[in-house]
Amino acid sequence: MIKTETKTEVKEEVKTLESEERQTIVHCTCGDDYAFRIWPSTFLIEHHTGKRAKLITAFNISFAPQWTLNDGKGFTLIFEGLSKACTAFDLKEIIPQDGGFEVLNIQRNNMDVYQVRF
Numbered sequence: 001m002i003k004t005e006t007k008t009e010v011k012e013e014v015k016t017l018e019s020e021e022r023q024t025i026v027h028c029t030c031g032d033d034y035a036f037r038i039w040p041s042t043f044l045i046e047h048h049t050g051k052r053a054k055l056i057t058a059f060n061i062s063f064a065p066q067w068t069l070n071d072g073k074g075f076t077l078i079f080e081g082l083s084k085a086c087t088a089f090d091l092k093e094i095i096p097q098d099g100g101f102e103v104l105n106i107q108r109n110n111m112d113v114y115q116v117r118f
Contacts, residue, residue, distance in 0.1 A: 022081025024053060025113045026091060028061075028101075029074035033118075035067040036075075042093040042101065044079050046086045053080040053089075064095075082112065091116065 038061050044053040061075035062068040093100035103116045
């Protein structure tokens with residue numbers, strides 16, 4: 001019996017840690033609204049390309065349909081990373097009713113951590 005050995009070479013794409021871990025953090029404060037919530041259809045929309053960075057998770061705010069009472073501390077949204085070429089973007093909550101969160105023309109910074117007020 002002749003034994004043959006076959007080697008299969010598997011090519012893997014190697015992503016850098018930077019691209020895997022890149023996120024955009026938005027700390028939000030609200031006015032005197034009694035309660036608020038966030039919809040998963042909230043995005044950071046890059047100017048010039050229209051690319052949407054998806055909402056990954058949120059802290060101190062409920063996802064719709066639940067509501068969070070306003071405790072005055074605000075909340076934090078974590079999004080996918082923005083494109084390296086992005087210099088400005090909009091935060092838009094795209095929902096089937098009036099009153100979605102929206103902040104326009106946010107200028108990009110080196111840290112990708114932002115403070116906004118609704």
